[in-house]
Amino acid sequence: MKIDKRQRDGATILDLQGKITIGEGDVALREAVHEAVGAGAVNILLNMGRVRTIDSSGVGELIAAYTTVTNRGGKLGLFSLPRRVLGVLQITQLVTVLDIMEDEDEAVASVS
Amino acid sequence: MSAPSRQTIRLSVSSRYENIELVLAVVDEALEPLDVDEESAYWMGIALREALTNAIKHGNAQDPEKKVEVALEVGADGIEITVEDEGGGFDPAAVEDPLAPDNLLKTRGRGIFYMRKFMDKIEYDFGAEGGTKVRLHKKFGGPRTGAEGDQGGAE
Numbered sequence: 499m500k501i502d503k504r505q506r507d508g509a510t511i512l513d514l515q516g517k518i519t520i521g522e523g524d525v526a527l528r529e530a531v532h533e534a535v536g537a538g539a540v541n542i543l544l545n546m547g548r549v550r551t552i553d554s555s556g557v558g559e560l561i562a563a564y565t566t567v568t569n570r571g572g573k574l575g576l577f578s579l580p581r582r583v584l585g586v587l588q589i590t591q592l593v594t595v596l597d598i599m600e601d602e603d604e605a606v607a608s609v610s
Numbered sequence: 611m612s613a614p615s616r617q618t619i620r621l622s623v624s625s626r627y628e629n630i631e632l633v634l635a636v637v638d639e640a641l642e643p644l645d646v647d648e649e650s651a652y653w654m655g656i657a658l659r660e661a662l663t664n665a666i667k668h669g670n671a672q673d674p675e676k677k678v679e680v681a682l683e684v685g686a687d688g689i690e691i692t693v694e695d696e697g698g699g700f701d702p703a704a705v706e707d708p709l710a711p712d713n714l715l716k717t718r719g720r721g722i723f724y725m726r727k728f729m730d731k732i733e734y735d736f737g738a739e740g741g742t743k744v745r746l747h748k749k750f751g752g753p754r755t756g757a758e759g760d761q762g763g764a765e
Contacts, residue, residue, distance in 0.1 A: 519630070519659065520627050520630070520659075520663050520667070521628065521630075522627070551655075551656070553656060553659045553663065553721075554660055554718070554720040554721040554724055557720060558716075558717035558718050558720070559717070561715055561716070562717045564715075565715065582652060586656070589724070589727055590708055590709065590714075590720055591709055591714060592714065595714055595715060
């Protein structure tokens with residue numbers, strides 16, 4: 499999985515591209531979030547628009563990222579989820595826990 | 611043109627995560643001539659990912675010397691996928707409900723839940739001398755068992 503990091507209005511945005519699945523994407527996501535937090539990021543937004551597939555390990559990493567960021571007083575948001583990726587989160591009721599937003603503007607406004 | 615006849619495919623892969631993609635590619639090839647709708651194929655792929663992950667991670671503890679045996683029985687009416695590891699087995703009844711409030715924020719424990727949701731039926735067999743075998747069944751052309759079918763549409 500490819501991850502690019504950028505800043506917008508005080509939020510750190512991670513643009514994810516590829517699969518968040520065991521052994522590759524899950525590790526890349528974990529490292530990117532820890533690196534961002536280590537660099538001082540408080541509010542992190544995950545751009546999910548180009549995520550093709552997620553499995554239970556990837557879902558676990560999203561939760562780990564959410565816990566890491568919120569335990570430090572920050573916010574972790576997800577936006578632009580493809581229909582099937584959203585479906586994987588819906589079926590395990592994680593849409594009631596994670597902050598999921600329609601698009602980047604909404605996500606940035608939520609942490610500004 | 612008549613529908614392709616039923617076929618059996620057997621694979622034996624070492625316990626490495628990269629082999630998950632290899633098995634999925636073979637399944638895609640097997641499904642290609644059967645006109646399986648893309649939605650069903652996608653959710654079946656997620657379920658198979660979880661079965662392979664469990665075999666590699668929990669069953670074989672990522673020991674590359676241990677094999678994961680995969681058998682596909684595929685025809686126009688459906689597919690049965692068997693994934694077998696060399697591990698010590700587990701008690702399916704002891705697997706916690708990932709939807710329980712106390713479990714929602716746990717980082718693991720959803721794989722079997724996804725398998726049950728995305729396939730029509732799953733069954734476990736445990737060998738007397740070890741090894742876990744999970745069978746995943748999916749009929750083609752039946753009601754959808756993907757995330758949309760349970761949630762009334764994800765979009």
